[in-house]
Amino acid sequence: MATIAPERPRSQKLSExxxxxxxxxxxxxxxxxxxxxVLVLVILALIFVSTVAQSWDWFSTRGLSTVFSxxxxxxxxxxxxxxxxxxVPGTGFGAWALIFGTLYTSLVAIILAVPxxxxxxxxxxxxxxxxxxxxxxxxxxxxAVVPSVVFGLWGVFVxxxxxxxxxxxxxxxxxPIPVLNKVFTGNPLxxxxxxxxxxxxxxxxxxxxxxxxxxxxxxxxxAQKEGALALGATxxxxxxxxxxxxxxxxxxxxxxxxxxxxxxxxxxxxLVIGAAIRVSPALFSPNNTLAAIxxxxxxxxxxxxxxxxxxxxxxxxIITLLVNVMARAVLSRGERRLEAxx
Amino acid sequence: MQPTASxxxxxxxxxxxxxxxxxxxIHLEVGNPEIFQRDDAARELVxxxxxxxxxxxxxxAVADVDxxxxxxxxxxxxxxxxxxxxxxxxxLNRMHDTTPGAVVHGKILxxxxxxxxxxxxxxxxxxxxxMVFQKPNPFPKSIFDNVAYGPKINGKKRKxxxxxxxxxxxxxxxxxxxxxxxxxxxxxxxxxxxxxxxxARAIAVEPDVILMDxxxxxxxxxxxxxxxxxxxxxKREFTIVIxxxxxxxxxxxxxxxxxxxxxxxxxxxxxxxxxxxDSTNKIFTQPSDPRTEGYITGRFG
Numbered sequence: 300m301a302t303i304a305p306e307r308p309r310s311q312k313l314s315e316x317x318x319x320x321x322x323x324x325x326x327x328x329x330x331x332x333x334x335x336x337v338l339v340l341v342i343l344a345l346i347f348v349s350t351v352a353q354s355w356d357w358f359s360t361r362g363l364s365t366v367f368s369x370x371x372x373x374x375x376x377x378x379x380x381x382x383x384x385x386x387v388p389g390t391g392f393g394a395w396a397l398i399f400g401t402l403y404t405s406l407v408a409i410i411l412a413v414p415x416x417x418x419x420x421x422x423x424x425x426x427x428x429x430x431x432x433x434x435x436x437x438x439x440x441x442x443a444v445v446p447s448v449v450f451g452l453w454g455v456f457v458x459x460x461x462x463x464x465x466x467x468x469x470x471x472x473x474x475p476i477p478v479l480n481k482v483f484t485g486n487p488l489x490x491x492x493x494x495x496x497x498x499x500x501x502x503x504x505x506x507x508x509x510x511x512x513x514x515x516x517x518x519x520x521x522a523q524k525e526g527a528l529a530l531g532a533t534x535x536x537x538x539x540x541x542x543x544x545x546x547x548x549x550x551x552x553x554x555x556x557x558x559x560x561x562x563x564x565x566x567x568x569x570l571v572i573g574a575a576i577r578v579s580p581a582l583f584s585p586n587n588t589l590a591a592i593x594x595x596x597x598x599x600x601x602x603x604x605x606x607x608x609x610x611x612x613x614x615x616x617i618i619t620l621l622v623n624v625m626a627r628a629v630l631s632r633g634e635r636r637l638e639a640x641x
Numbered sequence: 642m643q644p645t646a647s648x649x650x651x652x653x654x655x656x657x658x659x660x661x662x663x664x665x666x667i668h669l670e671v672g673n674p675e676i677f678q679r680d681d682a683a684r685e686l687v688x689x690x691x692x693x694x695x696x697x698x699x700x701x702a703v704a705d706v707d708x709x710x711x712x713x714x715x716x717x718x719x720x721x722x723x724x725x726x727x728x729x730x731x732x733l734n735r736m737h738d739t740t741p742g743a744v745v746h747g748k749i750l751x752x753x754x755x756x757x758x759x760x761x762x763x764x765x766x767x768x769x770x771x772m773v774f775q776k777p778n779p780f781p782k783s784i785f786d787n788v789a790y791g792p793k794i795n796g797k798k799r800k801x802x803x804x805x806x807x808x809x810x811x812x813x814x815x816x817x818x819x820x821x822x823x824x825x826x827x828x829x830x831x832x833x834x835x836x837x838x839x840x841a842r843a844i845a846v847e848p849d850v851i852l853m854d855x856x857x858x859x860x861x862x863x864x865x866x867x868x869x870x871x872x873x874x875x876k877r878e879f880t881i882v883i884x885x886x887x888x889x890x891x892x893x894x895x896x897x898x899x900x901x902x903x904x905x906x907x908x909x910x911x912x913x914x915x916x917x918x919d920s921t922n923k924i925f926t927q928p929s930d931p932r933t934e935g936y937i938t939g940r941f942g
Contacts, residue, residue: 429741522778526839528739530791530846531768540790544781637783637826 354610368393384602407497451567459490485583515549703913717895725913777835813841833864
């Protein structure tokens with residue numbers, strides 16, 4: 300009978316002898332994941348560097364007024380003329396109105412989408428009848444794969460015309476109320492407007508926020524929920540007392556991802572926003588966003604105008620970054636306060 | 642005082658039902674008048690449980706449970722794993738309502754009212770019958786907010802919360818340790834402190850009954866001793882039902898003890914049953930059933 304010889308004598312020192320066979324594979328695994336992680340940073344840095352380089356003309360010739368001027372009326376001399384690609388005197392390249400439009404449409408989208416998304420997520424995790432929870436979840440996940448252009452076309456061909464009447468009656472209702480009559484109005488009042496863009500964006504980002512929020516809510520320990528129920532909490536009190544405190548940061552992160560999508564959405568917004576450059580709180584008027592105007596104008600842009608459009612991309616990139624950093628800061632400040640007991 | 646007729650019945654049934662106890666050479670000193678007199682003198686019933694049977698997705702977890710639980714006593718449920726003691730405990734404040742597939746049959750009267758009656762609100766039940774869990778489960782909030790949570794949802798006014806929180810923490814023997822860090826996260830406390838916080842949180846609602854599901858199983862012996870001392874204090878005001886794996890704990894804290902075990906039923910499935918329920922003293926010194934005797938002396942099964 301064959302005996303199995305020991306791999307090495309027990310007396311052998313740890314530092315001598317062969318390494319375990321998995322050692323090599325472990326090193327390969329580490330390098331592959333390391334490379335993948337670094338690749339993200341490299342790609343991001345390259346995007347940033349090359350877009351900044353291509354838009355440098357705009358930043359350097361216009362300075363801070365590129366960002367803080369609301370005049371965007373880009374006219375350049377056409378190809379074949381002596382000053383081809385240079386700005387026609389008196390035309391503006393200010394991004395401020397577009398930054399405003401981007402933030403405003405996204406804000407509308409978030410205000411509409413977040414309660415809806417969190418509501419659907421809660422329905423599928425804690426509130427709805429059990430047999431309905433998973434089907435609703437699947438359908439929401441399916442909605443996330445609809446291409447944005449479909450929503451945009453639906454918005455402009457189906458939604459925009461009839462919804463104008465709804466806007467008109469809302470505007471009539473708010474007309475006598477100060478402050479609010481500046482918001483719920485339109486000049487001109489059109490179906491293609493900030494509100495329609497916000498609605499379309501809300502429909503688009505609801506599936507992703509819902510889906511991510513669902514995942515977060517599913518991680519709330521049953522012990523936490525039972526802890527609240529055992530104190531006589533109703534379902535809503537349990538959600539407020541045990542579910543939200545536990546999932547707050549996750550929900551905010553989900554919303555941030557939705558917000559990023561809303562700010563960066565291009566085609567759907569370009570179709571329904573109505574393309575007007577203005578800084579105005581009027582919800583029912585056309586406006587424009589950074590991403591949408593790039594799509595609308597990039598095809599025929601030349602010279603400084605092309606440079607400016609790429610620059611708008613850089614501005615959008617920085618705004619998205621700032622919004623994310625601020626959201627994280629707000630969250631971690633809340634957590635630190637609890638740690639420190641203030 | 643002489644034993645009453647019903648007590649004599651118990652005595653008789655004991656001697657009839659357990660001939661094996663005699664066979665095993667166990668001398669059953671049934672009918673000790675002292676024990677019966679103290680136990681049955683004007684016990685105010687909180688729970689009257691009859692023919693309780695609980696199923697999970699059609700499978701019987703525990704059946705044939707008849708118990709009565711008296712006010713301002715500590716009642717312990719002991720028995721091996723899978724005997725249904727936690728299942729019975731959770732039926733007492735309708736925690737099974739949220740468990741999919743759980744069905745409760747039989748009758749649980751709480752102060753004479755059917756706990757599962759159609760007009761009874763489960764949240765209201767749990768406001769009267771609080772629960773402390775096996776693993777401490779403070780909310781990820783401050784110590785203050787943890788204790789204030791119950792009073793808040795019960796509509797207590799904000800200005801009264803400071804007093805309520807201090808009172809509850811004091812009664813849970815935690816106030817001196819945390820009074821300077823009430824705004825700190827409850828998760829920063831030690832395991833034993835967290836469990837006392839959970840007890841304070843339960844007390845703050847001013848319940849009638851506190852159910853404890855192995856409250857010390859995740860704690861070290863010192864923290865366990867503190868919780869046990871606390872129970873002796875709390876039973877002046879509250880009725881306590883505790884599930885425990887630790888028989889010494891049951892013998893130390895409980896006035897009455899119910900012994901559960903798991904046996905194969907007619908369908909060949911393991912099912913929890915209540916074997917014996919009596920004063921703790923009797924269960925541990927002169928059990929009527931050989932299965933109880935076997936369990937408490939370490940001969941399991």
